[in-house]
Amino acid sequence: MKRGFFLGLLSVVLLGCSVKKNTGQTFVNQAEADVYVKTITQVDLKKHLIVLASDEFEGRETAMPGQKKAAKHIANYFENIGLEKGVYDTSYFQSFPVAVKDPAMVEVKVDGKRLIFLNDFFYLGSFNDTNITGLDVVYVNYGIDSENYSDYKDIEVKGKVVVIREGVPRNVKVGEEWDSWRKKIEAAQKNGAVALFTIKSDFKSRVERIKFYIQNPTMELHNKGNRKPNKLIPNFFISDSVALNYFKIDTTEKFSTPSCKVDLVLEVDQILSSENVLGFIEGTDKKEEIVVITAHYDHLGFDAGEICNGADDDGSGTVAVLELAQAFKEAQKAGNGPRRSMLFMTVSGEEKGLLGSKFYTENPVYDLKNTVVDLNIDMIGRVDDLHDNNNYVYLIGSDKISPDLHEISERINADKIKMDLDYTYNDESDPNRFYYRSDHYNFAKNDIPVIFYFSGTHEDYHKPTDDVEKIDFEKLERTTKLVFYTAWEIANREKNLNRINK
Ligand SMILES: [Zn+2]
Numbered sequence: 001m002k003r004g005f006f007l008g009l010l011s012v013v014l015l016g017c018s019v020k021k022n023t024g025q026t027f028v029n030q031a032e033a034d035v036y037v038k039t040i041t042q043v044d045l046k047k048h049l050i051v052l053a054s055d056e057f058e059g060r061e062t063a064m065p066g067q068k069k070a071a072k073h074i075a076n077y078f079e080n081i082g083l084e085k086g087v088y089d090t091s092y093f094q095s096f097p098v099a100v101k102d103p104a105m106v107e108v109k110v111d112g113k114r115l116i117f118l119n120d121f122f123y124l125g126s127f128n129d130t131n132i133t134g135l136d137v138v139y140v141n142y143g144i145d146s147e148n149y150s151d152y153k154d155i156e157v158k159g160k161v162v163v164i165r166e167g168v169p170r171n172v173k174v175g176e177e178w179d180s181w182r183k184k185i186e187a188a189q190k191n192g193a194v195a196l197f198t199i200k201s202d203f204k205s206r207v208e209r210i211k212f213y214i215q216n217p218t219m220e221l222h223n224k225g226n227r228k229p230n231k232l233i234p235n236f237f238i239s240d241s242v243a244l245n246y247f248k249i250d251t252t253e254k255f256s257t258p259s260c261k262v263d264l265v266l267e268v269d270q271i272l273s274s275e276n277v278l279g280f281i282e283g284t285d286k287k288e289e290i291v292v293i294t295a296h297y298d299h300l301g302f303d304a305g306e307i308c309n310g311a312d313d314d315g316s317g318t319v320a321v322l323e324l325a326q327a328f329k330e331a332q333k334a335g336n337g338p339r340r341s342m343l344f345m346t347v348s349g350e351e352k353g354l355l356g357s358k359f360y361t362e363n364p365v366y367d368l369k370n371t372v373v374d375l376n377i378d379m380i381g382r383v384d385d386l387h388d389n390n391n392y393v394y395l396i397g398s399d400k401i402s403p404d405l406h407e408i409s410e411r412i413n414a415d416k417i418k419m420d421l422d423y424t425y426n427d428e429s430d431p432n433r434f435y436y437r438s439d440h441y442n443f444a445k446n447d448i449p450v451i452f453y454f455s456g457t458h459e460d461y462h463k464p465t466d467d468v469e470k471i472d473f474e475k476l477e478r479t480t481k482l483v484f485y486t487a488w489e490i491a492n493r494e495k496n497l498n499r500i501n502k
Contacts, residue, residue: 061301086278384456
């Protein structure tokens with residue numbers, strides 16, 4: 001926590017908030033909230049979303065130019081409405097390094113000719129960085145090395161590339177474990193090979209089935225020293241025709257030493273950066289306590305050349321955060337709290353594995369011990385197939401850490417919004433496991449009470465058709481107002497939220 005506190009101001013600013021006593025419990029007077037909630041409008045939400053979910057931002061993919069444009073756009077907005085810079089008073093951006101692995105960057109050459117990923121070869125998992133050229137090649141049939149049968153008998157493969165074929169020989173008895181490619185990699189490695197190529201007879205159909213999962217670049221937080229080295233040597237799957245045309249291997253034979261040379265350049269990590277955008281409103285008399293409101297502004301980028309605008313996912317949550325920030329700032333300007341400080345954080349890297357929120361909670365700008373709550377909004381602009389009207393929202397997590405939070409959320413909804421609060425996905429046994437699938441989870445992991453606001457998935461989920469025209473702005477406005485009232489109560493009440501088991 002970097003901020004300094006000016007204790008002398010406390011008595012003055014205390015006058016700015018009003019509380020009333022009610023059966024011994026302190027409730028916040030919600031009358032002022034009614035004034036500022038009116039600044040949250042369909043018109044404004046739509047105005048924001050038309051920009052944020054436009055093609056200009058190219059689908060806002062983490063670490064890509066469109067995401068950076070969106071980050072600047074959000075930061076500019078925070079600045080315009082008067083939010084303080086959330087990162088140690090110096091910046092709106094908390095940037096974090098991401099390691100991008102593009103599987104197509106792997107360079108495999110045979111006699112100087114490069115094999116093409118998914119066309120000539122594929123691989124699963126990852127490798128250690130490797131850069132070796134001029135490797136000799138040995139073909140060792142099935143690559144089995146068991147007690148009663150060994151393809152490696154009297155064959156020197158040390159420091160070489162080993163090529164094998166799938167499966168087990170028909171006429172020899174070997175254990176079932178030799179059907180596993182892992183076992184064969186271990187055998188090649190034990191005999192001193194530096195890489196393995198496995199010939200797959202169903203190469204083409206296998207690639208068709210799995211390419212969706214293996215073709216796209218993956219990202220993770222880049223932590224130097226945190227990366228565990230791989231225990232196994234690289235293994236590539238190739239087709240019969242690559243074996244024949246590039247390696248000159250005839251698989252009707254059991255053993256050969258083709259004269260080709262193999263080059264391997266396996267340095268696929270590209271280090272890029274991405275940004276969370278943090279806007280801050282300093283509290284009055286409880287300013288060291290932080291109410292966090294989050295939504296992820298990153299999305300998927302392109303899908304086969306088409307832009308995924310992510311209007312619902314999570315443009316809807318992002319514009320809700322913009323409107324909430326504005327409403328609280330207006331209130332503050334007029335002398336109405338908030339008593340606690342508020343952090344409005346739009347995070348990046350969510351679609352790549354909750355990276356931005358993970359980075360924030362591992363490198364918090366504001367002490368997590370003083371972080372009161374995270375209200376996270378992800379996809380609140382559509383009506384799913386399970387509902388025939390728009391007056392609902394799924395709440396996830398509200399009762400898991402703080403009973404107070406759940407009570408506040410329920411009471412405020414009953415008083416002010418009267419939406420159907422649907423707890424279907426709050427059930428621990430729900431197979432969708434949404435509780436673990438958005439940014440609030442990184443806060444919950446740290447014992448911070450959370451509510452995840454969500455409207456469910458739909459036919460345009462993660463597709464280029466998730467567009468602004470399909471957003472239900474009435475629903476978006478109402479849900480944003482529910483978050484507003486809930487945040488207002490938490491930010492202005494006397495007591496901090498209680499915790500289960502404490
Ligand atoms: Zn998503």
